[in-house]
Amino acid sequence: MSIDWNTFTPWSALFGGLLIGLATALYLLGNGRVAGITGIVASPLLAVIRRTGLQPEMTRLTFLLGLLTAPWLWALFAPLPVASVDVGPGLLIVAGLLVGVGVRMGNGCTSGHGVCGLSRFSLRSLVNVLCFMLGGAFSVWVVRHWL
Incomplete structure (x- = not known):
C-alpha cells in the first residue's frame, strides 16, 4: 500500500470528523435522540404531507439548515473539492434508491451506525458496520476481479 501524499489531508479530515461529532452531540443534547439523517429528513416531510405543522420539527429543520449551509461556510476558509460524477442520471437514481432501501433495512445509514x-x-450498529464493510470489500473485489 502506498499513500498519495499530494491528496492526503489528515487535518481537514480530523476537523470534519470533529464537526460531525460536535453536531451529533449537540443534536443529542437538544433533541434527546441520536442524529439519524434519514429520520431528520423524513419527519418534516411527513409533517408537511400530514399537515400537522412544522413547529415540533424546528430542531430537525435547524440541523438540516446547518447541513445545507456548511459548504458555503467552508468555502469562506478553503476551496471546496471538485466533485466528479462519472455515471449517468439513471444510475444515480438507482443508486440513490438502493441506498434508501438499505438505510430502511438496516435501521440507519453507515455513518449513523458508525459514528x-x-x-x-450498540451491538446492532456493530453488526451493521461489519455488514457494510464486508459488502463494500466484496463489491470492490467483484469489480476488480470479475468485471
Whole structure:
C-alpha cells in the first residue's frame, strides 16, 4: 500500500470528523435522540404531507439548515473539492434508491451506525458496520476481479 501524499489531508479530515461529532452531540443534547439523517429528513416531510405543522420539527429543520449551509461556510476558509460524477442520471437514481432501501433495512445509514451507534456500544450498529464493510470489500473485489 502506498499513500498519495499530494491528496492526503489528515487535518481537514480530523476537523470534519470533529464537526460531525460536535453536531451529533449537540443534536443529542437538544433533541434527546441520536442524529439519524434519514429520520431528520423524513419527519418534516411527513409533517408537511400530514399537515400537522412544522413547529415540533424546528430542531430537525435547524440541523438540516446547518447541513445545507456548511459548504458555503467552508468555502469562506478553503476551496471546496471538485466533485466528479462519472455515471449517468439513471444510475444515480438507482443508486440513490438502493441506498434508501438499505438505510430502511438496516435501521440507519453507515455513518449513523458508525459514528453514533458504535460510540454507544450498540451491538446492532456493530453488526451493521461489519455488514457494510464486508459488502463494500466484496463489491470492490467483484469489480476488480470479475468485471
